[in-house]
Amino acid sequence: MNICVFLSANDLADRYTRPAREFAELMGKGGHTLVWGGSDTGLMKVVADGVQETGGRLVGVSVEFLAAKARAGADEMVTARDLAERKRLLLEKADAVVVMVGGTGTLDEATEILELKKHGHTDKPVVLLNTAGFYDGLKEQFRRMEAEGFLPVPLSSLVFFAEEPVAALAYLEESRGEV
Template identity: 80%
Template sequence: MNICVFLSAADLDERYTRPAREFAELLGKGGHTLVWGGSDVGLMKVVADGVAAAGGKLVGISVEFLHTKARAAADEMVVAKDLAERKALLLGRSDAVVIMVGGTGTLDEATEILELKKHGLTDKPVVLLNTDGFYDGLKQQFQRMEAEGFLPVPLTDLVFFAEDGVGALAFLEESAGIR
């Protein structure tokens, strides 16, 4: 599968990098392709390194204003003109989406894919990888949105919340009929 991963390019604590590295290793060993923001810094680098070391393929989608941080050793690197084009290319090149820890850019990417799913414009499986409880508050907010009628479809139709990489990948592979 081509798995798009939305995540931070920041240098983060081991409590985030260790699970990210473990998930990346699972992707690579499973023969999956990482489709990601293309950066060779921070958590993006950790995941790309892990996938590559485990034998997976790397497809980066960078953006013009960040092209100097793009990974030179990717199997393929595309440079988009802006963030909107980058998101479209990331989603267009992927079979599934995993949302890992990140800041406002990651949150923007996450809400866009969920909005597309809500309107039936994509049926790609989406996993929110809740490393170290990072997204507990967001999960609670989504549950409130559902309970109070803001979501026209069940939350479980939009996103799967996984507590670890094993659960995330198992859900994706099951969704694709691999397991």
């Protein structure tokens, strides 16, 4: 399965890198392909290393203004003109999406895939990996949106919140019939 992972390119604390590395190793051992922003820095590097070192493939989609940070040695690397094209290509190449910890770019990517799902433009499974409670506030906001009628579909049909890497991958494999 091609799994798109949206995540930070920043160097982060062990409480974030350790679970990300664990998820990456599970992906690689499971024969999955990482589809990611292509950077060889920070958490993006941690995940790419983990996937590649355990036998998985790497498909990167960088963007022109970040091309200097693109990972050498990826199985495939594409450079998009801008962030909108990058998101489109990432989603086209993916069978499923995992959102790990990140900043505004990661949040933008997450809300775009959820909006596409909400309107029936994709049926790809989406997981928010809630490492160290990072997305507790967002989960609460989504629940409020659902409770107050802002979501025309159940929250559970849009996104699965996983607290641990193994649960995230298990959900994706089950959703894609790979169990």
